Amino acid sequence: MRAWLDAMAGVVALVSLSGSVLLGLTTAFRNLLAPHHRQYAQHLHRAAGLLGIGFLVLHITVKIAGHRIGPGDALLTRKLPTTAADFRLAPGTLACYLFLPAAVTRVWRGLFATRRRIRPFRILHAASYAGWAATVVHGPTAGRPPAPWAAASYTARLATAAAAQVQRP
Numbered sequence: 001m002r003a004w005l006d007a008m009a010g011v012v013a014l015v016s017l018s019g020s021v022l023l024g025l026t027t028a029f030r031n032l033l034a035p036h037h038r039q040y041a042q043h044l045h046r047a048a049g050l051l052g053i054g055f056l057v058l059h060i061t062v063k064i065a066g067h068r069i070g071p072g073d074a075l076l077t078r079k080l081p082t083t084a085a086d087f088r089l090a091p092g093t094l095a096c097y098l099f100l101p102a103a104v105t106r107v108w109r110g111l112f113a114t115r116r117r118i119r120p121f122r123i124l125h126a127a128s129y130a131g132w133a134a135t136v137v138h139g140p141t142a143g144r145p146p147a148p149w150a151a152a153s154y155t156a157r158l159a160t161a162a163a164a165q166v167q168r169p
Contacts, residue, residue: 006066007144009059010092014139016052017099018157020045021132025164046106049128053103056096092138098131129165133158 023045027038063069073089074096101124111117136154140146146154 002062002066005058005062006068009055009062010139010143013052013055013059014135016048016055017128017132017135020048020052021128021161022157022164023048024128025161025168028168029164049102049106053099056099060096088138088142091134092142095131095134095138098127098134101125102128102131129161132161 023041026032027041027045030038033041060074064071064074069089073086074093105121105124109121136158140151140154
């Protein structure tokens with residue numbers, strides 16, 4: 001089980017967070033989905049985000065427990081990135097920091113539900129886009145080399161998210 005988690009927890013986190021980002025973008029297009037389908041997409045967006053954050057924590061924990069990285073590496077507090085390995089790990093740590101505001105705003109969504117407070121919610125929640133982009137950089141560079149289909153899926157996900165963001169109402 002530990003070997004599987006060592007190899008796949010990060011992949012499951014990336015796939016889940018990718019799904020969450022793309023579903024979140026989909027829900028912004030009010031004319032694309034009927035209201036009840038949009039509500040389903042919002043529920044799936046939240047579930048995928050929760051699953052992704054859970055596997056992200058598991059990914060970091062397994063890497064630290066297996067002595068592949070140190071706690072300082074996971075927090076990016078040990079030193080500034082100087083080696084190639086550091087530069088491959090840094091986007092993952094940055095992604096984790098950028099997903100934290102999205103996770104916090106998700107937990108306290110009701111606090112931001114008023115019209116007056118929606119802008120701070122959107123700004124804090126939008127940090128997840130940058131975090132997701134950092135995971136897409138970290139994923140294929142920090143671990144084993146991705147299979148061609150995986151590299152193609154990274155490219156397709158980035159292109160889809162960029163196109164949706166440009167077209168977003």
